[in-house]
Every structure is written in C-alpha cells, then in structure tokens.
Amino acid sequence: MAWRDVMCGELRAHEAGRRVTVAGWADTRRDHGGLVFVDLRDHTGKVQLVINPEHSPAAAETAHEIRNEFVLQASGEVVARAPELVNPNLPTGQIELQVDELRVLSRSTPLPFQLDEENVEETLRLRYRWLDMRTERMQRNLRLNHTAISAIRRVMDERGFVDVWTPSMTRGTPEGARDFLLPVRLQPGKFFALAQSPQLFKQLCMVGGIDRYYQIATCWRDEDLRADRQFEFRQLDLEMAFVEREDVLDVMEACVVGAFEAAGVEPPQRPFPRLAFDDVMLRYGSDKPDLRFGLEIQDATEVTRGSEFGVFKNAPCVRYIVVPRTFSRSEQARLEEVAKEWGAKGLANLTQISKFLSASELEAFGVEEGSTALFVADEEAVAARVLGLLRLHLAHELGLIDTGLDVFHWVTDFPLFEHSEEFGGWTFMHHPFTAAVPGEEDRIEADPAHVRGQHYDLIWNGWELGSGSIRIHQAEVQQAVFRVMGLGEEEQRDKFGFLLDALQMGAPPHGGFAMGIDRFIALLAREPDIRQVTAFPKIASGADPLTGAPTPYPDSALKELGIRLLEDPSQPE
Ligand code: ASP
Secondary structure, three states: OOOOOOOHHOOOOOHHEEEEEEEEEEEEEEEOOOOEEEEEOOOEEEEEEEEOOOOHHHHHHHHOOOOOEEEEEEEEEEEEOOOHOOOOOOOOEEEEEEEEEEEEOOOOOOOOOOOOOOOOOOOHHHHHHHHHHHHHHHHHHHHHHHHHHHHHHHHHHHHOOEEEOOEEEOOOOOOOOOOOOOOOOOOOEEEEEEOOOHHHHHHHHHHHHHHEEEEEEEEEEEEOEEOOOOOOOEEEEEEEEOOOOHHHHHHHHHHHHHHHHHHOOOOOOOOOOOOHHHHHHHHHHOOOOOOOOOOOEEOOOOOOOOOOOHHHOOOOEEEEEEEEOOOHHHEEEEEHHHHHOOOOOOOOOOHHHHHHHHHHHHHHOOOOOOOEEEEEOOHHHHHHHHHHHHHHHHHHHHHOOOOOOEEEEEEEEEEEEEOOOOOEEEOOOOOOOHHHHOOOOOHHOOHHHHEEEEEEEEEEEOOOEEEEEEEEHHHHHHHHHHOOOOHHHHHHHHHHHHHHHEEEEEEOOOEEEEEEEEHHHHHHHHOOOHHOOOOOOOOOOOOOOOOOOOOOOHHHHHHHOOOOOOOOOOOOO
C-alpha cells in the first residue's frame, strides 16, 4: 500500500465520501475522552482526523498514544463537517477524515520548542533545524528559494547561458575578504583557498569560447557574520563575451523580474534606474542608497563660501538634509551625539545657527516652516557618510519608509581605484579585473584617482544585491592595474600568471555580474536576514549549532597535513 494517496492540505468538500490515506505529522491532538481529534500536517496544510472508538476501537487506542510531531498514517472516509463545525480559516475546514485505520509510523521525544511558539531563540531553532523547517515560515522560505532559482535558470536557459561548474578549491581570489584555507594531505604545508567567487574561472570560460556562462555558485568569504552575510553563500554568477554594460544589466533585470513573477510578487518596472556613483554619493551619502524615501542630501559648499559663520566658511564641504519635522533641544542633542559617533565634528541645526547666516544663505536653503535643516561641515567623505547614515537613521525613526515598495536601481561609473589607508596605496574598488571607462585607460597609471571603472552594482531597498563589471581583456592593461596596486612583475606572475597568459591568447571583450541569491531571496521573502532563507546557516560566532562544527581535530590528523597548533590557538598573537 502506498504511504499516502492524497496530501493533507488538498482535501475539499466535493471529496466527501472518498476513501483516502494521508500521512504526516501530528500538529495538535485534542482528546475528548472518547473522540480524539488530530490535526495532521504536511507541507501542503492540515487536515482534521476524527478517531471515534465506536467506529474503530483499534484506531482509538493508537490515538491515545499520539503526541505532537509523531508521524502518522491514517485511512478513512472524507466526511463533510456539520455546518456549525466548519472551520473557515482552514482550506480543508469543510471536511474531516473519519479514521478507521491509524498507524504511528514514527514517534517523537518531547519537543525543545513548539512549532507554533513565537520568539523561539534562534540558536535553539538552528540546533533543531529539522523541527524549525516544519514551520510554515521555513517551508515557505525554502520553497521560495527553489521557485526563484528555477525561474532564474529558465531565464538563463532561454538566453543561451551554459551552466559550467568551477572549482571551489583554488588560489586566493581578490574579492576583498579573507580566504578560507584548506590544507591538503598530498601537498603538506600548502593550502588551497576556497573560492571567494568563480571570478577568474568565468573569465577563463570566456577566453575558452563559452560565450554565455552562468552558475548558482557557492562562494566562501571569511568575514564577520551579519544579517546579510554568511561564511558561505550563493551567487547567481554570470559572464558574457562580446557585450557592453547594458547587455549584462538587461539579463540581470530579466532574472529579477522572472523571479518576482514566479514568486507571485508584483515585479519592479524595467529598466531599473541607472545612477552614477558620484551622484548617489552626493545625494544619498552611500553607494547603496535606499530610495524608498527622499531626505536627499544637498550641497551648500558654494553658498557658504563667504559665510559669516566660521564653521561653514572654513570647512572643505558643507552639506545638509531637510527633515519634515522639528526637533526639541534634547532630540537635537541626541542626534548630534549619534553624528559624532559616526565621525562628525558636530551637527548644526539651522534654527540654532540662523542668526549667523546671511539672507542669501537662508534663502538658498529654502527650509519651510515645520521642517529642520541639519548640517555637517567637514571633509567631503565625512559629510557624505554622516549625512548618509543620518538620512537612514531618521527615515527609520520617523517612519518615512514605505515598506510596501520595492525600489531597484543600478549604481554605475564607480572609481576604478580607491586609496587604502591600510596599505597606504591604491587598491581596487570592485576587483582588479574591472575595465576602465572607454577613453580613460590612459589615466590608469598617470592619474589613478580619476579613472572611472565600468563597474555596476545592483541595489534593492538599500541592500547591495551584487556587483559586476566589464573586464579588462588585454594583458598590458591588466598589468597596468596590477602596477597601480603595487604588484611587481614577479608577484603578478606568481599570483595571476595564468590570467595574464590567457589574456595573451585571444581573450574576447567580456563582462558579467554576480548577484547574492540569499540576499535576494531574503528580501523577496520579506525576511530580515539571510539565515531565515538558508536551510542550515551558522550563527554570529561562526559556529553551526546543529552539528557543533567547527571542531578540533586530533594531532594525528593535523600531522598528516603538516600542521601543529599553537598552545592556545585562540590567542594567535
Ligand atoms: N566576482 C564578483 C563578485 O563576487 C562579481 C563580478 O564581478 O562578476 O562580487
């Protein structure tokens, strides 16, 4: 006999009279002395089982043993409920199953938490993830993963992309994070890095004539875990030959819209707006602005050049936002505190400083009654960052964000390099394989501060979904970029010799993108973090509460790898 011939959530009124077998988990049991009611659940929903001792004494006996989450198989007749017993909140609420055969297929020990319990501590949920997965929330989220990824695969397929598997065990890939290292028994003392992305492999696929590559690739990055970050995560990774930026953006937009439609969510309008990096940094103080609300940053540097107010006059940059309300003195003081924590010297409120300002300045600011202008006067980078953070902070505090909106946009034309305090030199903004904007290649070495890269990011409601770029396809240009980053000839050969060789053997122009699938699905599921859409995530300490990994290994195993631990590995220094 089949374990089941119908799913629990599928039975409807017109099936009354049918004999069926269902199987699933006991969601709740109500024992009324004689009659026992069990809600039996599978991923499609619940159905009410009625076990009546007069009808089936054996089933009634079994029913008394049932506890929550026992796995049951029940056979019987579908019967219509009396009108007063219909449950309008349940799709199967018009019927119940009059059980005549009942088997306990599997028992459960008492549960560490109930499935319908709210606010269960997350580590506990993850320790018993198989239970947590049975909740409606996790079922919905994991299935949404599948729906969205299937839709993306369909788009890729329709557009002629080829799924190529690339290695996880490789050399370090410069994506800006630390590598996870993997010792190898056959090569003691040497390590593979787990791929931070398939970046160079996908470029090599282009040199290899694949033309349209994609992969739902797992990537590993040793970074602190956060709402939108896990050590390992998936990217929709793609690369295309003989394309320009717009071709890549078009494919990505089709994937986003395809996934929205498959999930039954109203998709965003295409094309998504393209905003230049300089513009978003000025107006929103961030390269991944949340555009669901205004509070745009305005520049007042010019207007305040001749100001009587010394703070403005002497500052390299003066910027402000206008907030549609007023603040009490204590509220203002609190905001200023926050701004200082972010690195501002102060936060000026127009009402408090207006006596120092000229009529033309006041007119330029154009602040209406009931609104407040808040100023930061500082280095440009500080003014942008602090006002960008303040903009977000106030939008949340004042409830200015319409959470029903899905705003997508691209940020383009990033600088190719940024100055790194840490290395005291130039480093890449995206990764070192990004091409300069056409016509700016000559400046790569001559004026690295002012070269723009053909780099683009995709942003959804202030979350960076991913990045991509048109790549360098000429070895000489690639070497120029390496030189700017301070890599000598020898180091270039050592780390990237294979890439330079490939770029010298017929590399087509190419470009691509990678979108964080887990971030995308978390947002699509309206979840606050990616753990809620990941089957078996790790917690912030970097541990897996379910398996207990990572674990120590015996010295004998380490010895084979040529590794000896420090006396106290938690104190490496
Ligand atoms: N490899 C890049 C990343 O992982 C994406 C890309 O440039 O395609 O962010």
